[in-house]
Amino acid sequence: MRKLSKLLAVLLIATFAMGAVTATAQEVKEFKGDPSETYYMNVMVSGVEYWFPVYEMFKQCGQQLGVKTVYGGTPEYDVTQQIATFEQALAMKPAGIYVHPMNADAFIEPINKAIDSGVAIATFAADSPNSKRRVFITSDNVNEGNVASKIVCEEIGGVGEIACTENPGQSNHDLYIKSFIANVERNYPDVKIVNRTATNQDTAKAYEAALATLQANPNLSAYVTPEAPSAQGVAQAVKEKGADVMVLTRDLNVAILDAIKAGEIWGAVNPDQGTQGYMGMLTLFLLRHSDMMDPMSDYELKGVSPLNLPFVDNGMNMVTAENADYFNWDTYMATRPWSKGIEE
Numbered sequence: 350m351r352k353l354s355k356l357l358a359v360l361l362i363a364t365f366a367m368g369a370v371t372a373t374a375q376e377v378k379e380f381k382g383d384p385s386e387t388y389y390m391n392v393m394v395s396g397v398e399y400w401f402p403v404y405e406m407f408k409q410c411g412q413q414l415g416v417k418t419v420y421g422g423t424p425e426y427d428v429t430q431q432i433a434t435f436e437q438a439l440a441m442k443p444a445g446i447y448v449h450p451m452n453a454d455a456f457i458e459p460i461n462k463a464i465d466s467g468v469a470i471a472t473f474a475a476d477s478p479n480s481k482r483r484v485f486i487t488s489d490n491v492n493e494g495n496v497a498s499k500i501v502c503e504e505i506g507g508v509g510e511i512a513c514t515e516n517p518g519q520s521n522h523d524l525y526i527k528s529f530i531a532n533v534e535r536n537y538p539d540v541k542i543v544n545r546t547a548t549n550q551d552t553a554k555a556y557e558a559a560l561a562t563l564q565a566n567p568n569l570s571a572y573v574t575p576e577a578p579s580a581q582g583v584a585q586a587v588k589e590k591g592a593d594v595m596v597l598t599r600d601l602n603v604a605i606l607d608a609i610k611a612g613e614i615w616g617a618v619n620p621d622q623g624t625q626g627y628m629g630m631l632t633l634f635l636l637r638h639s640d641m642m643d644p645m646s647d648y649e650l651k652g653v654s655p656l657n658l659p660f661v662d663n664g665m666n667m668v669t670a671e672n673a674d675y676f677n678w679d680t681y682m683a684t685r686p687w688s689k690g691i692e693e
C-alpha cells in the first residue's frame with residue numbers, strides 16, 4: 350500500500366511538472382509571422398545593383414519568418430517620385446516598410462504618417478533621424494570615409510591631388526565624402542582636394558566632369574566617388590585620357606567589378622549588403638510584433654515600440670582585384686537556383 354501511495358505521488362508530481370512545462374511553452378510565442386503579412390523594401394534608383402543583395406537577404410529572412418516581401422521604389426533619382434512609391438506601398442496596408450530615404454527631411458512626414466497608422470518603419474543606408482523611426486541600419490559612413498582616405502593617401506605616397514564626385518542631400522554619401530575630405534586635411538598635409546563635382550549618380554555627368562577635371566588638373570593622383578554609377582563615368586574618362594589616376598568608389602555592380610579586375614578602378618568600399626537586408630527584415634518584424642518582446646521598460650506608457658536601435662552597423666568590405674569574384678551578383682545567384690531575386 351505504501352509502495353502504491355509513493356507511486357501515485359510520483360505520478361502526480363510528474364503530471365504537475367508536465368503541466369507546468371506545457372503552460373510555459375504555451376506562454377512563449379512562436380517566432381513566426383502571419384502568411385498574410387507583407388513587408389516592402391523601398392529605394393530610389395531601383396535598378397542599381399547595390400540593392401539586389403540587400404533585398405535577397407531581406408527576402409530570405411522574411412521566408413524564414415513565414416511572411417511575404419516585395420521589392421519596390423522608383424527608377425529615378427527623384428525624391429518626389431520616391432515618396433510617391435512609398436505612399437503607394439503604404440496604401441497596400443503593409444506590415445512594414447524598409448526604406449532608404451533619399452532625403453532625410455523630405456521623408457519625415459511620410460515616415461511619421463506610416464508609423465502613426467501602425468506600419469512598422471526602419472531606415473537603411475540613408476536615414477531620416479528627425480522622424481519617428483526607431484531603427485536605422487547602415488554601414489558607418491564616417492568610418493568608411495576614414496578608411497578610404499587612408500588607403501588612397503597611402504597608395505599615392507602621401508603626396509598628390511585628389512578629386513571627388515558628390516551627391517548633395519543624400520545623407521550617407523554626404524557623410525562619406527565629408528569624412529574622406531576631413532581625414533585627408535587632418536592627417537595628410539601634402540595631399541590636396543582640388544575638385545568636388547555634384548554628379549547625382551549620373552554616369553554621363555560624371556564622365557563629362559572627370560574629363561574637365563583631368564584637363565584642369567594634369568597632376569591629379571586619385572579620383573573618389575561615393576557610388577558606382579559616377580565611378581563608371583570617371584573610370585571611362587581616365588581610361589580615354591590614358592591618365593595614371595587611382596579611382597576608388599563605393600558600392601558595386603558588374604561593370605565596377607569588371608573594371609576592378611581590369612585595373613581600371615583600384616577598388617570599392619562596399620557595405621555588407623546581406624547583413625543590411627537580413628537585419629532590416631528582422632527588426633521590422635520585431636517592430637511589428639512588439640509582443641515578441643517584453644522588456645522591463647515603460648514603452649507601453651509611452652506608446653512606442655520597445656525596440657529602439659538608432660544605429661546598427663552592418664559592416665563593410667574593401668573590394669579589390671584580389672577578392673572581386675566573391676562579390677559578383679550573377680555568380681552568387683547561380684548558387685541560389687531556388688531564388689528569383691528581386692522578382693519575388
